[in-house]
Amino acid sequence: MVSAKRERCPHCGSIELINNIFIKEGEPVKVYVQCFKCRKFVARYTIDYYTSSKRYEAFLNRVSKRYFDSGRNVCKRVKAFDETIEEEFEQCKKLIKEREEEKKIEEIITKSEEGK
Amino acid sequence: MNNRNRLFGIIAIFIVGIVVYNLPIPIPYDQKITLSIFTIAAIFWMTEVIPLYATAFVIVLLETLFLRDYSIGLFFHSFFEPVILIFLGGFVLAAAFQKYGVDRIVARVILSRTPPTPFAVLLSVMFITAVLSMWMSNTATTALMIGVLIPVLKKLEDARFRKGLILSIPFAANVGGIATPIGTPPNAIAIGILAKKGIDISFLKWMELGLPIAIFGIILIAILLYFIFKPTTHTLSLPLPPKESVDAKQKQVIGVGFFTILLWLTGPLHGYNSAVVALIPVVLFFGFGYLKKDDFNDIGWDILILVGGGLALGTAMQETGLSSWIVGQIDPTKFGVIWIMVIFTGVSLIFTTFMSNSATANLLIPLMVSLSWHPLILSIMVAVSVSFAMALPISTPPNAIAYGSGEINVKDMAKVGIIIEVVALLFMVFIGQHLIKFVIGGL
Numbered sequence A: 001m002v003s004a005k006r007e008r009c010p011h012c013g014s015i016e017l018i019n020n021i022f023i024k025e026g027e028p029v030k031v032y033v034q035c036f037k038c039r040k041f042v043a044r045y046t047i048d049y050y051t052s053s054k055r056y057e058a059f060l061n062r063v064s065k066r067y068f069d070s071g072r073n074v075c076k077r078v079k080a081f082d083e084t085i086e087e088e089f090e091q092c093k094k095l096i097k098e099r100e101e102e103k104k105i106e107e108i109i110t111k112s113e114e115g116k
Numbered sequence B: 001m002n003n004r005n006r007l008f009g010i011i012a013i014f015i016v017g018i019v020v021y022n023l024p025i026p027i028p029y030d031q032k033i034t035l036s037i038f039t040i041a042a043i044f045w046m047t048e049v050i051p052l053y054a055t056a057f058v059i060v061l062l063e064t065l066f067l068r069d070y071s072i073g074l075f076f077h078s079f080f081e082p083v084i085l086i087f088l089g090g091f092v093l094a095a096a097f098q099k100y101g102v103d104r105i106v107a108r109v110i111l112s113r114t115p116p117t118p119f120a121v122l123l124s125v126m127f128i129t130a131v132l133s134m135w136m137s138n139t140a141t142t143a144l145m146i147g148v149l150i151p152v153l154k155k156l157e158d159a160r161f162r163k164g165l166i167l168s169i170p171f172a173a174n175v176g177g178i179a180t181p182i183g184t185p186p187n188a189i190a191i192g193i194l195a196k197k198g199i200d201i202s203f204l205k206w207m208e209l210g211l212p213i214a215i216f217g218i219i220l221i222a223i224l225l226y227f228i229f230k231p232t233t234h235t236l237s238l239p240l241p242p243k244e245s246v247d248a249k250q251k252q253v254i255g256v257g258f259f260t261i262l263l264w265l266t267g268p269l270h271g272y273n274s275a276v277v278a279l280i281p282v283v284l285f286f287g288f289g290y291l292k293k294d295d296f297n298d299i300g301w302d303i304l305i306l307v308g309g310g311l312a313l314g315t316a317m318q319e320t321g322l323s324s325w326i327v328g329q330i331d332p333t334k335f336g337v338i339w340i341m342v343i344f345t346g347v348s349l350i351f352t353t354f355m356s357n358s359a360t361a362n363l364l365i366p367l368m369v370s371l372s373w374h375p376l377i378l379s380i381m382v383a384v385s386v387s388f389a390m391a392l393p394i395s396t397p398p399n400a401i402a403y404g405s406g407e408i409n410v411k412d413m414a415k416v417g418i419i420i421e422v423v424a425l426l427f428m429v430f431i432g433q434h435l436i437k438f439v440i441g442g443l
Helices: A055-064 A071-098 A105-114 B003-021 B029-047 B052-066 B072-080 B082-099 B102-111 B118-135 B138-155 B159-179 B185-196 B203-228 B248-265 B274-287 B293-298 B301-320 B322-328 B337-354 B357-368 B375-388 B397-403 B410-439
Strands: A017-022 A030-035 A041-046
Touching (some): A055 B397, B029 B052, B029 B301, B029 B322, B052 B357, B082 B138, B082 B185, B082 B248, B082 B293, B082 B301, B102 B118, B118 B159, B118 B203, B138 B159, B159 B397, B159 B410, B185 B203, B185 B301, B203 B248, B203 B375, B203 B410, B248 B274, B301 B357, B322 B357
Antiparallel strands (some): A017 A030
16 A cells, blocks of 8 residues: 655644754764744654665665675666656655545554564 | 566476486486586576575575485585685675775875876776775775766766766776676685685785786776777866875774785785685774674675575585586587687676676586686686676676666667677687686696
8 A cells, every 4th residue: 555644743733844964973864853933843764775866876875885796686776766766756746635644654654664 | 577477487497407307318316416406596597586696595405405415514615615704804894995985085096196188087987996896896886986977977078988987987897806806706706616626726816817807908998998989078187086084993994904905915925814814804893893783784695695606506516526527528629729718708708798797607617617628727717707798787787887877878888898898708718818827827
C-alpha cells in the first residue's frame, strides 16, 4: 500500500517548516525541524541516506562508500536512481492532494522501523 | 528480475548442471561433479541471476555436498587465504583514506601542479585516478574524481573534450588497478590460485610487473582520448578542491598507510608475508577507533567472498584434476604459443566486456594454471587483460558510473574501449609475455 502525508507543526498546525541541519563529528547528521510560524520544535530526523536535487552528485557520494564488482549492477542502480526519485516525488504530491494519510507521523515511522 | 523469473532461472541453471554431469564424458565422478559446478557457476556469473557473491556460496555448498572424499576445510580455507587478508588490509587502508580525506589531499596536491592545458589536465586527472585506484576501489576512485571534475565539466563549453575528460576517469581507474595486488580482485585471484600451485608472487614482484603495464595503459589511453575528442581550446584550468590543513589524525592515517605500503614493498627484506603486514592497518585503525563498526560493515565483504568462491572453485578443479583434463583437450602444437596467447587473452577480453572482471578471472585462471605450457605467463596475462576490457557501460562499475553522468553515450565509450582492447591484446601477447618472463620468471 502506498500513502503520503505532509508534516505539520503539532503546536500551531502550520505546514511552513524550517530544516536545521546539525553536524557532529562521528555521528550521523541530524535535521531539526522547526515551525516557521511559531518557531517551536517539530521533529528530528537522523539521516541515513540523502539525495539532493543534484541527483548524480548524490549518487556519486553514495557509490563512493561501496564496493561493486558488476558493471551491470551499477548500471541498474544508475537507472533506478535517476527514475525513481522524480516518479516518487510526483506520486507523493498526488497522494497528498487526493487523500492524505491519517496516521500520525510517529506511528508511520515506528511501523516502518519495525518492518526493517 | 522478479522472484518468479529468478526462480525459473535458478532451476534452469541447475538442470544444465545435471545435464553436464550426465554427458558421456570419460572422466571420474569427482571431475564430473566439478565440471557441473564449474558450469553452474559460469552461468550464474554470466547471467547474474543471483548476486555474484551468492554464487561463491553456491560453489562451496555444492563442493562440500558432493565432493565428500575431500576435507571440507580444503574448500572453506579458500575464504581465508593469505591473498584475501591482503585484500582486506587494502580495503581497510582505503576506508581510512576516504574517511579522513587523504584521497582528496592527494588529488589536490597533484591538481595544484597541473599546467593549464587540455592535455596536461587530461593526463593529470588520469594520473591521480590511477594512483588512487592502485590502493582504493576503482569504483570509489571514479566517484571521487568525477565529483572533483563536475565543476569543470559544467563550465567547459567544448562538448567533445568534455566527453574525453569524463571517459578518462573510469578508464584510468580500470587500468590503475593493475599496478598493485590490491588494486583489483582479478590480481588477487591470480596470486591466490598461483600460490596454491606453489608459485608465490610477492607484493613487490606484482608491482614490478603491474606498474609498467598500468603506465603504458595510461599513456596510451590519454593519447587516444586526446586525439579522438580533440579539444578546441588551448587552455583549460581545473578549480582545486578546497584547501584543508592536514590535521593530526590525517597525518597518523597517512603514516600508517605509508608504513604498511613500505612493509609490503620490502617483504623480501624482512621476510613477513604480505598477509601478515595487511593485518597492521586492520588492528591499528579498528583498535584505536579510527574506524568504527559502521566502517567495518561497509568493507567490501561481498568482493572478498567472491574472490574466495573463485579460489574454492580453482581448488576443486586442481584437486580433482579437472583443469588438467580440460587443458589436455587442447593441443598446443596445433596452434603455436602465440596463437594460444591470442586466443586466451582475446577470450578474457570478450568475456569481461560483458561480465564481471572477477567472475571472468575466477573461471579462466584455474584453467590457465593447469596448462602444460607457460601456465604462469598465461594466468597473469588473463588477470591483467580483464582490466583492459572497458568497451561498454556494463564492462566495469567505473564505466557504469561515468555513463550515469549522461555526458557520454555507449558509442563514445565503445569507440575508445574497443581500440584499447585490441591494443591491449597485442601488447600483452608481444610485450607483456616477455615482461612477465623478465620480472617473475618464464614458467
